Amino acid sequence: MLDNVKSPILKVDGLKMYFPIYKGVFRRHVGDVKAVDDISFEIFEGETLGLVGESGCGKSSAGRAVLRLYDVTAGSIELEGTQIATLQGDALRRLRPEMQMIFQDPQASLNPRMTVASIIAEPLDEHRKLGKSERMARVFELMDAVGLNRDFANRFPHEFSGGQRQRIGIARALALNPKFIVCDEPIAALDVSIQAQVVNLLEDLQEKMGLTYLFISHDLSMVRHLATRVAVMYLGKVVELAPRDALYENPLHPYTQALLSAVPEPDPSLENTRERIILQGDVPSPSNPPQGCNFCTRCPKVMDICKKDVPEFRNLGDGRYVACHLIS
Amino acid sequence: MPDGVEPILDVTDLKTVFGTRSGEVHAVNSVSFDLKPGELLGVVGESGSGKSVTMMSLIGLLPSPPAEVRSGSVMFEGRDVLKMTADELREIRGSRIGFVFQDPMTSLNPVFTVGFQITEPLRQHMGLSKSEARTRAVELLELVGIPDARARLSSFPHQFSGGMRQRVMIAIALACDPKVLIADEPTTALDVTIQAQILELVRELRQKLGMAIIWITHDLGVIAGIADRVMVMYGGQIVEQAPVKELFRNPQHPYTRALLETLPQIIGARSKRLRTIEGQPPALHAHPTSCPFRARCVHAMDICAKENPAIKTLSGDHDVACFWDADSGERRDAG
Numbered sequence: 154m155l156d157n158v159k160s161p162i163l164k165v166d167g168l169k170m171y172f173p174i175y176k177g178v179f180r181r182h183v184g185d186v187k188a189v190d191d192i193s194f195e196i197f198e199g200e201t202l203g204l205v206g207e208s209g210c211g212k213s214s215a216g217r218a219v220l221r222l223y224d225v226t227a228g229s230i231e232l233e234g235t236q237i238a239t240l241q242g243d244a245l246r247r248l249r250p251e252m253q254m255i256f257q258d259p260q261a262s263l264n265p266r267m268t269v270a271s272i273i274a275e276p277l278d279e280h281r282k283l284g285k286s287e288r289m290a291r292v293f294e295l296m297d298a299v300g301l302n303r304d305f306a307n308r309f310p311h312e313f314s315g316g317q318r319q320r321i322g323i324a325r326a327l328a329l330n331p332k333f334i335v336c337d338e339p340i341a342a343l344d345v346s347i348q349a350q351v352v353n354l355l356e357d358l359q360e361k362m363g364l365t366y367l368f369i370s371h372d373l374s375m376v377r378h379l380a381t382r383v384a385v386m387y388l389g390k391v392v393e394l395a396p397r398d399a400l401y402e403n404p405l406h407p408y409t410q411a412l413l414s415a416v417p418e419p420d421p422s423l424e425n426t427r428e429r430i431i432l433q434g435d436v437p438s439p440s441n442p443p444q445g446c447n448f449c450t451r452c453p454k455v456m457d458i459c460k461k462d463v464p465e466f467r468n469l470g471d472g473r474y475v476a477c478h479l480i481s
Numbered sequence: 482m483p484d485g486v487e488p489i490l491d492v493t494d495l496k497t498v499f500g501t502r503s504g505e506v507h508a509v510n511s512v513s514f515d516l517k518p519g520e521l522l523g524v525v526g527e528s529g530s531g532k533s534v535t536m537m538s539l540i541g542l543l544p545s546p547p548a549e550v551r552s553g554s555v556m557f558e559g560r561d562v563l564k565m566t567a568d569e570l571r572e573i574r575g576s577r578i579g580f581v582f583q584d585p586m587t588s589l590n591p592v593f594t595v596g597f598q599i600t601e602p603l604r605q606h607m608g609l610s611k612s613e614a615r616t617r618a619v620e621l622l623e624l625v626g627i628p629d630a631r632a633r634l635s636s637f638p639h640q641f642s643g644g645m646r647q648r649v650m651i652a653i654a655l656a657c658d659p660k661v662l663i664a665d666e667p668t669t670a671l672d673v674t675i676q677a678q679i680l681e682l683v684r685e686l687r688q689k690l691g692m693a694i695i696w697i698t699h700d701l702g703v704i705a706g707i708a709d710r711v712m713v714m715y716g717g718q719i720v721e722q723a724p725v726k727e728l729f730r731n732p733q734h735p736y737t738r739a740l741l742e743t744l745p746q747i748i749g750a751r752s753k754r755l756r757t758i759e760g761q762p763p764a765l766h767a768h769p770t771s772c773p774f775r776a777r778c779v780h781a782m783d784i785c786a787k788e789n790p791a792i793k794t795l796s797g798d799h800d801v802a803c804f805w806d807a808d809s810g811e812r813r814d815a816g
Contacts, residue, residue: 207672314761344527345699346758349743353755371672374702378745378755401747415677416747417702421725423748424706431681432674435642 161195161231162333162365163219168192168228168238170211170218174440186440188214190389191228193466196333201359201366203380203397205373205412209436211389212369216335219367220252221245232333250280250329257338259318263310269296269321270306276328295324298361299354316347323354327362335367340375352379373416377401382472385409388447389439391466394474405475407454446478454479488515489693490539490661495553497531497538500546507765508534510717512553513792516661521687521694523708523725525701525740529762531717532697536663540578541570558660576606579654579692583666585646589638595649596634602656621652624689626682644675648682655690665697680707701744705729710798713737716763716773719792723799733801735778772804780805782812 170189173182188211196202206212218225221237230238237248253276256262263272273292277283283291293303299320310318319339326334336355340348352375358364370376376383377397384394385408393406404410411430418424432451437443443450449459458478466476497509509531516522526532537543538550540562555562562573574580582588590598599621600614609617615634622630625648638646647667654662664683668676680703687694698704704711704725711728713721713736721734732738742756760777763769772778772785784804792802806813 207674316761344762345701345740346527346743349755349757350759353757356754373673374745374747377747378751411674413747415673417676417680417700417706418747419701419705419729419741419744420746421705421729424702429677429681431677435644435675 162198162233163196164231166193166229169226170214171226184440187389188439189218192391194384194394196365198365199363200381201368201379203376203383204369205376206386210386212386213337216337216367216369220254220335251331252333253326253331255322255326255336255339258342259322262322265310268307273324273328280329295327299324315343316350319351333365337369388442390447392476396472405480406477407452408448486517489518490516491556493554496551497534498549498551504766507768508717512719514712516693518693519691521709523704523711524697525704526714527762530714532714533665540574575602576657577660579659579662581650581654581664581667584670585650591638594635594637599653606657621656625652643671647679659692661693663695717765721801727799733807734803735780736774
């Protein structure tokens with residue numbers, strides 16, 4: 154395993170992202186929505202870290218905070234050794250080309266009044282000083298890379314289908330040769346038959362350009378296909394982080410177990426024999442999380458200690474981390 | 482399901498067309514199927530395949546214009562629904578045929594309490610008094626597993642979570658004890674753990690109440706766990722129809738086969754690369770004279786461009802509309 158000790162491209166330590174709640178005439182600060190509450194993880198070069206969880210668990214907030222699209226509340230984010238959690242203004246702007254994002258809804262993330270060429274070239278205009286012909290050459294190169302027809306460069310986003318629009322978003326993210334890309338639910342808005350096309354494209358690009366992905370998704374089957382390692386979030390915290398096969402074959406945290414058992418399998422003979430863990434109730438509000446373990450209100454294996462102490466996010470070796478009192 | 486059971490709903494040759502500025506869109510093309518009492522029929526297809534429009538046409542829920550049901554018949558309890566007047570339709574909708582929509586937030590009225598919205602069909606269709614209707618509403622909310630039902634009657638939809646709202650929708654659909662329940666992507670907007678709760682609830686309710694259900698979804702996993710029979714739609718047509726186990730074990734249509742292969746699985750072997758279906762779904766601007774899946778089909782033959790294959794019964798209860806024979810890998814014998 155010695156030659157496998159790669160340096161992490163991204164190192165997140167104790168990241169907190171709170172959104173303040175103000176109330177009354179004087180806009181008094183009355184509390185916080187703790188969207189991301191003390192999470193730590195590393196992403197190694199060339200890998201895909203899957204970040205899964207249900208809506209409202211803070212996975213998108215985490216992805217945006219890591220890219221510094223927000224001013225983080227606390228914690229450290231190191232991108233290739235540079236501390237970016239506290240950077241501001243120009244210093245942060247100079248680092249932007251290194252890290253890019255692919256958004257969920259290609260309809261909403263592309264400007265309807267700009268042509269495909271100007272959308273893809275916008276990051277180039279902002280960060281690089283290219284001549285007219287160089288700029289167009291780069292745009293065509295990117296369109297080829299994502300499988301868009303060059304003849305469509307002067308069309309507008311509404312003339313494309315959902316899958317093709319997502320390709321435009323991917324081309325824009327690749328324009329500045331980033332090392333690290335956050336993919337925030339990039340396939341959730343697409344039809345099943347189109348999802349596979351986009352996922353294969355992302356995998357091809359990763360191989361060709363040596364990209365590192367943080368792949369945020371609620372689709373556990375797709376994450377199993379794509380990810381090298383997987384982090385599971387619940388109510389602002391990472392409850393389990395493990396290499397892919399270990400997590401899917403032997404989930405340790407009761408939430409991960411319930412989540413995996415809830416995914417319907419497209420095979421009726423398996424579906425009828427599988428054991429399902431049906432969780433009771435709903436996710437508590439992140440502005441008022443329960444005392445102790447965040448999962449204690451729904452956990453089928455809850456103990457007394459879970460309602461008092463917050464479980465530590467423990468390293469179990471072999472790249473496995475879990476935050477649960479059951480595992481010691 | 483034994484043969485000879487009278488279907489509760491019998492749809493024949495249904496065609497629905499939308500008039501748009503850029504011409505007509507043939508959203509549903511000659512769809513025929515039936516639904517037997519107590520059966521759960523799953524309908525799968527991509528967006529634009531016509532699965533929702535088919536079901537909306539059945540009970541006259543499409544605004545006209547732009548929609549126009551051009552031909553067909555829908556027999557329900559001995560009468561043709563498509564020939565009914567608006568008043569007759571209103572009597573059936575919500576009482577004999579219930580409907581659950583995808584997004585519970587937009588299908589519940591935000592300015593009325595949940596109690597009002599559940600009692601409304603009870604008072605309209607069953608002529609219950611206010612207090613009788615309230616008692617029944619409490620029963621219904623308890624049936625769908627909402628805790629503290631009596632107190633929640635005076636809550637507004639925004640005070641419920643997504644899963645709870647969908648339970649309320651189901652309670653409203655069940656209020657008048659319908660014979661048929663049409664559920665249009667009822668769990669698509671929900672998280673997986675909440676989806677698991679709703680699926681479990683529907684399994685329970687079927688055993689208790691025994692109504693027939695049409696379940697529209699694009700998620701083959703959900704279908705595998707819940708349906709008795711599956712209908713696959715593509716380009717406004719039914720391309721394959723079979724009992725659930727048969728369909729997953731022995732898919733015949735190239736589209737069904739490709740769809741099953743593109744799905745990554747949560748257990749079992751992991752494929753190195755996902756299979757894809759290249760290309761885009763058809764635009765449906767003209768009445769189809771050829772197979773709608775032709776352009777994306779790996780088995781397309783000359784005949785597929787000339788004729789639209791009719792749906793044919795292969796064996797028992799398995800129907801498919803395709804010229805290509807999956808077993809021999811050649812053209813299916815005519816006749």
